[in-house]
Amino acid sequence: MTKSHMILGMHLGNGYGSQGSAWRAPGVDPANYTSFDAQIRYAQAAERGKFAFLFLPDFPGLQSGLNHEAPQITLEPMMTLAAIARATERIGLVATGSTTFNEPFNLARQFKALDVMSHGRAGWNAVTTSDPAAAANFGQAIAPRPQRYQRAHETIQIAQALWGSWQQNAWIKDQETGRFADPDKIQPINLQGEYVASRGPLPIPPSEQGQPVIFSAGGGENGLELAGRYASGVIAAVFTIEEARNQRQAYRDAARRAGRNPDEIKFFAGVMPAIGKNKRAALDRRVQLGELTAASRVPYLGSMLNLHLDAGQLDEPLTPAQLQAASPSPFDPRSARALQVAREGWTIRDILAHGVIDYHPTPVGDASATADHMQEWFDAGACDGFWVSIDVNEDGIDTFVDEVVPLLQDRGIYHRDYEGSTLRDHLGAPAQYGLDIRLTDPVA
Incomplete structure (x- = not known):
């Protein structure tokens, strides 16, 4: 080979x-x-x-x-x-x-x-x-x-x-x-x-x-x-x-x-991978899949960011005060990525749709986003x-x-x-x- x-x-x-x-x-x-x-x-x-x-x-x-x-x-x-x-x-x-x-x-x-x-x-x-x-x-x-x-x-x-x-x-x-x-x-x-x-x-x-x-x-x-x-x-x-x-x-x-x-x-x-025609389409696919479970995952996301998060904020981004107070949990290796996504201004629902609490990294976007992720790691x-x-x-x-x-x-x-x-x-x-x-x- x-x-x-x-x-x-x-x-x-x-x-x-x-x-x-x-x-x-x-x-x-x-x-x-x-x-x-x-x-x-x-x-x-x-x-x-x-x-x-x-x-x-x-x-x-x-x-x-x-x-x-x-x-x-x-x-x-x-x-x-x-x-x-x-x-x-x-x-x-x-x-x-x-x-x-x-x-x-x-x-x-x-x-x-x-x-x-x-x-x-x-x-x-x-x-x-x-x-x-x-x-x-x-x-x-x-x-x-x-x-x-x-x-x-x-x-x-x-x-x-x-x-x-x-x-x-x-x-x-x-x-x-x-x-x-x-x-x-x-x-x-x-x-x-x-x-x-x-x-x-x-x-x-x-x-x-x-x-x-x-x-x-x-x-x-x-x-x-x-x-x-x-x-x-x-x-x-x-x-x-x-x-x-x-x-x-x-x-x-x-x-x-x-x-x-x-x-x-x-x-x-x-x-x-979360694949769509563009990043928004890929996120929408994951949002739909997480329709019934997103609210229950908000507290866990909060623990990853050392914040108290409420499901009532699901369709809002983190506030400036929350972002300033947030820090990645040392007990979850996914936390740094979750904080990075949160700082981009997405709503909590979209943050979850980025796969930040999935079992493996989730490249989001068109096919090239997944290919780029895989090539970067491989190279x-x-x-x-x-x-x-x-x-x-x-x-x-x-x-x-x-x-x-x-x-x-x-x-x-x-x-x-x-x-x-x-x-x-x-x-x-x-x-x-x-x-x-x-x-x-x-x-x-």
């Missing part, structure tokens, strides 16, 4: 989009929450834009109330990607799978089956789970962080060992001689960790990329170590170029400490690419593909076609089958 090209992933959550009220947007079927056909349409649109992968987060439970906003998670990521795999050809398929509430054999089996089904396009975002509500769904309590991450290391290593337990040349399938496979090359792994274990083998031969690719989305020192040892992609949440550059370097350093080439790990910043070495969260999938993915992608291509920073057929190809990830032989302390 070309080193100067950014890599793009598309976030797919529910059947609507990344804005909780996307289910009410014009042209959206409100029943898309259970529509796998809708997810397939969105995946095919992203593939038309030559996206390297789809990224499906997961949470084993209900995260929020359902009064006005739809859950942000698909019904079940592996089932969704299995449906998408049969209707796409090149785009990678990355799903989140918890190492806390799954056994390594189940994870290894599901992801390698998806990898074989998709001809080498599967990726596993291996994460720990720390939410007590999720734990309650499994009749458990959340273990302390050190135990969760030790279990994560063991689970990933056992899964990778299981992936390699059916050796690459074990499948003979010779109809004339009647030899199906060489049993000497399909062997148990017999790995026992402190928290998980598996005998093996896993009865699934390699895919075109060998085995699934590992992704990571964890933070902190434990998350850095996990990603540094195993991940080829990091799904990040950063709000400034400086923060992104520092995080990307930290992950590269973690990979180096693990004995890997730091170029093996790709860092993906999030972006949540600054803040990321290797982006995972893109579209506000309303039904029309927003096509808008991104038809308007933003050509700009990136014309600027020479995004490819015009796939350069390979597997997820490893798309990421420039090295071949791997079974455990990484560079690991110095695999589970005993």
